[in-house]
Amino acid sequence: xxxxxxxxxxxxxxxxxxxxxxxxxxxxxxxxxxxxxxxxxxxxxxxxxxxxxxxxxxxxxxxxxxxxxxxxxxxxxxxxxxxxxxxxxxxxxxxxxxxxxxxxxxxxxxxxxxxxxxxxxxxxxxxxxxxxxxxxxxxxxxxxxxxxxxxxxxxxxxxxxxxxxxxxxxxxxxxxxxxxxxxxxxxxxxxxxxxxxxxxxxxxxxxxxxxxxxxxxxxxx
Numbered sequence: 685x686x687x688x689x690x691x692x693x694x695x696x697x698x699x700x701x702x703x704x705x706x707x708x709x710x711x712x713x714x715x716x717x718x719x720x721x722x723x724x725x726x727x728x729x730x731x732x733x734x735x736x737x738x739x740x741x742x743x744x745x746x747x748x749x750x751x752x753x754x755x756x757x758x759x760x761x762x763x764x765x766x767x768x769x770x771x772x773x774x775x776x777x778x779x780x781x782x783x784x785x786x787x788x789x790x791x792x793x794x795x796x797x798x799x800x801x802x803x804x805x806x807x808x809x810x811x812x813x814x815x816x817x818x819x820x821x822x823x824x825x826x827x828x829x830x831x832x833x834x835x836x837x838x839x840x841x842x843x844x845x846x847x848x849x850x851x852x853x854x855x856x857x858x859x860x861x862x863x864x865x866x867x868x869x870x871x872x873x874x875x876x877x878x879x880x881x882x883x884x885x886x887x888x889x890x891x892x893x894x895x896x897x898x899x900x901x902x903x904x905x
Contacts, residue, residue: 712798713791718742718759721795743798751775755786755798762788762796772803783807826900828861834875836860846900848893864890866897878904 710731713722723738725731733746743759744752751773762769768789775782783804789797820827826846829838836856839849847864849855858864865871866889877884884904891897 710800712738712743712800714743714759714788714796714798716759716763716794716796718744718756720746747775758786758788759796762790766790766792780804828855830861832875832879834861834871846892846898848896854893858893864892866891874902874904 710725711723712720714720719742720738720740723735725735738746744756746752747755754771754773758769758771768787770785770787772783772785775784781804782802783806784800785803786798786800789799791797821840823840824842826843827838827840828836828843830836837852839847839852839855844850844855847855847858849858862868862871870886870888874884874886882905885902887899887901889897890900
């Protein structure tokens with residue numbers, strides 16, 4: 685029974701090792717003081733220093749002071765709560781800033797696993813998305829968004845001003861997309877054509893919240 689248990693443990697360790705080898709992460713096993721007992725990194729992981737230099741050091745010593753303090757606080761929280769603790773931090777490299785996410789997980793024997801993942805691509809995508817959002821918000825064209833059923837859920841400032849509805853809720857209470865077209869058939873044509881062909885373009889007559897009639901050029905995607 686002992687031999688069988690040892691064989692099963694070896695098999696489990698081999699499986700876990702194979703999993704960690706396949707992950708694009710940096711992996712630490714720590715004691716409750718934050719000393720690194722074991723470390724392993726994906727070949728694609730850009731490291732702050734060579735992997736072998738992490739061994740035997742406290743994790744607070746392996747990073748710049750402010751980041752080390754964040755790790756120390758996260759480890760203390762994991763010890764107190766015995767639950768998963770996550771943190772994000774920025775690590776200055778030679779030619780860029782690396783954005784990383786660390787997750788600390790208690791193992792139950794006063795040891796902890798820290799898994800660190802490079803999230804730079806995600807952060808860059810989020811920054812690009814914010815730029816697009818800013819461009820849409822500042823556009824002089826009225827921009828609105830709806831789902832496939834015509835349910836309105838977004839409008840920029842120009843849209844609010846054009847239709848005299850300050851908020852999405854106010855526009856929907858006015859009657860939504862269907863309420864602004866003087867010809868109800870145009871609403872159906874716009875939705876059906878843009879969904880089937882990807883785009884609908886037309887000059888139509890619409891009304892604002894106050895009843896004012898306006899001529900607009902619409903591009904629906």
